Amino acid sequence: MPKYVIIGLLVVMGTFMIMNYWPKLKDKTKNRILMLIFGIFFLSIFVLLYLLMF
Numbered sequence: 001m002p003k004y005v006i007i008g009l010l011v012v013m014g015t016f017m018i019m020n021y022w023p024k025l026k027d028k029t030k031n032r033i034l035m036l037i038f039g040i041f042f043l044s045i046f047v048l049l050y051l052l053m054f
Contacts, residue, residue: 022030
C-alpha cells in the first residue's frame with residue numbers, strides 16, 4: 001500500500017515538473033522527449049503481446 005502512495009506522489013510531482021519546464025525547453029529537446037515516450041510505448045506493446053502469446 002505505501003508504495004502506491006509513493007508512486008502516486010511521484011506521478012503528480014513529475015506532472016507538475018513537466019508543466020513547469022516544458023515551455024522552457026528547446027524544440028529539439030521536446031521532439032527527443034516525445035520520441036522517447038512513444039518509442040517506449042511502442043516497445044511495451046510488443047513486449048505485452050509477446051508475454052500474452054507464451
